[in-house]
Amino acid sequence: MKTFNVPGTYRSPLISAVKNKRKQQDKMKKDFSPTLLDFGALQIYLARHFGFCFGVENAIEIAFRTVEENPGRKIFLLSEMIHNPQVNDDLQQRGIRFLQDTYGNQLIPFGELHADDIVIIPAFGTTLETKRLLEKIGIQTEEFNTTCPFVEKVWNRSEQIAKKNYTVVVHGKPLHEETRATFSHAAENAPTVVINDMKEAKELAKYITGEKPSAEFYKEFAGRYSKDFDAVRDLQRIGVVNQTTMLASDTQAIADLLKQTMIQHYRLTPSIIDDRFADTRDTLCYATNDNQEATSGMLEVNADLSIVVGGYNSSNTSHLVELSEMKLPTYFINSDEKILSSSEIMHYDFHTKQELLTTDYLPSHEPVKILITSGASCPDALVEAVIRKLIGFYPENISVDKMIDEIEGA
Ligand code: SF4
Numbered sequence: 491m492k493t494f495n496v497p498g499t500y501r502s503p504l505i506s507a508v509k510n511k512r513k514q515q516d517k518m519k520k521d522f523s524p525t526l527l528d529f530g531a532l533q534i535y536l537a538r539h540f541g542f543c544f545g546v547e548n549a550i551e552i553a554f555r556t557v558e559e560n561p562g563r564k565i566f567l568l569s570e571m572i573h574n575p576q577v578n579d580d581l582q583q584r585g586i587r588f589l590q591d592t593y594g595n596q597l598i599p600f601g602e603l604h605a606d607d608i609v610i611i612p613a614f615g616t617t618l619e620t621k622r623l624l625e626k627i628g629i630q631t632e633e634f635n636t637t638c639p640f641v642e643k644v645w646n647r648s649e650q651i652a653k654k655n656y657t658v659v660v661h662g663k664p665l666h667e668e669t670r671a672t673f674s675h676a677a678e679n680a681p682t683v684v685i686n687d688m689k690e691a692k693e694l695a696k697y698i699t700g701e702k703p704s705a706e707f708y709k710e711f712a713g714r715y716s717k718d719f720d721a722v723r724d725l726q727r728i729g730v731v732n733q734t735t736m737l738a739s740d741t742q743a744i745a746d747l748l749k750q751t752m753i754q755h756y757r758l759t760p761s762i763i764d765d766r767f768a769d770t771r772d773t774l775c776y777a778t779n780d781n782q783e784a785t786s787g788m789l790e791v792n793a794d795l796s797i798v799v800g801g802y803n804s805s806n807t808s809h810l811v812e813l814s815e816m817k818l819p820t821y822f823i824n825s826d827e828k829i830l831s832s833s834e835i836m837h838y839d840f841h842t843k844q845e846l847l848t849t850d851y852l853p854s855h856e857p858v859k860i861l862i863t864s865g866a867s868c869p870d871a872l873v874e875a876v877i878r879k880l881i882g883f884y885p886e887n888i889s890v891d892k893m894i895d896e897i898e899g900a
Pocket residue numbers: 543544545546613638639640641734735775776777778806866
């Protein structure tokens with residue numbers, strides 16, 4: 491895979507050593523077991539895959555290069571570049587300003603933009619409406635467009651479904667930048683509706699079967715369906731695409747439910763299922779699949795706790811947390827600074843959207859076994875900082891530098 495020019499401050503000598511070694515040993519990416527870093531009293535199990543993905547590295551490279559190559563020009567980002575606070579802060583410190591917040595609320599009016607300003611489109615992509623607005627001002631959007639190719643793949647898939655006259659059901663977080671962008675692209679070509687989760691998929695199924703009166707659809711899915719959507723006509727033939735970072739098991743279950751609904755309601759035999767349901771594969775990206783499988787592989791270790799590092803508004807990271815907390819006490823942190831001491835940790839509860847303080851999170855026995863992974867927008871340097879912080883609580887441990895020597899020498 492292509493390598494990108496990302497600021498060295500985001501890299502980690504320890505994590506790079508681990509990743510390089512695993513890559514050499516498992517070129518085909520078939521082994522999802524974690525890497526054990528045995529420091530002595532502390533044993534860290536690092537997930538096989540985590541950290542910056544293709545789309546994030548691509549976006550970071552373009553953004554930093556744009557700043558370097560355009561001194562004196564005003565540079566804006568449409569919204570958060572990726573869902574990582576450190577990377578966004580670094581870009582803002584270099585003078586980049588954000589036009590919208592992560593939910594699309596305007597921070598700087600488009601009216602303040604001029605044709606020679608630069609507007610970087612983030613890795614999630616943007617809506618066609620926003621793109622047209624920028625083009626109307628005269629802003630060139632292609633050169634500074636960091637939309638991930640895996641997001642564009644979802645747009646292409648929805649276009650293919652639309653061309654065959656299916657309604658597009660987008661399974662994603664309705665307010666997430668990527669889902670708003672996918673909705674906009676899909677709605678250009680076909681009736682489109684967004685569903686958030688299985689609960690909403692089940693409700694949608696009731697409109698398909700007529701169990702619920704169609705008039706209620708417009709209230710229940712307000713703001714989530716395309717213009718002129720007809721809940722009777724447009725739910726007779728559907729196809730599903732997903733936000734690239736959803737939980738794989740949810741995605742599969744939702745597609746299965748909607749397919750079964752069609753089969754039963756229209757009494758479809760196998761050869762004519764595609765009359766009503768576009769049976770395409772999910773549109774999760776490779777990083778989502780790899781990181782979720784690696785988290786499941788890591789969770790097979792009998793550990794004491796798990797730490798997931800990433801931005802609190804990061805969709806892919808929250809799904810790693812979801813997987814992890816099914817098995818172990820899990821602490822979702824966005825920085826090593828959240829580890830306050832050997833007895834206190836501040837961590838994010840994504841269910842209640844609040845930070846919590848937990849005491850006595852480290853067990854008293856030794857060795858302590860901790861699983862660690864991070865989201866696709868989290869710099870490896872942050873994961874190393876978390877490991878260094880934990881090692882500091884066990885002075886008799888071997889050092890990180892010695893561990894790097896051991897990995898590289900092995
Ligand atoms: S998580 Fe997937 S879709 Fe999103 S930027 Fe990374 S590679 Fe692209």
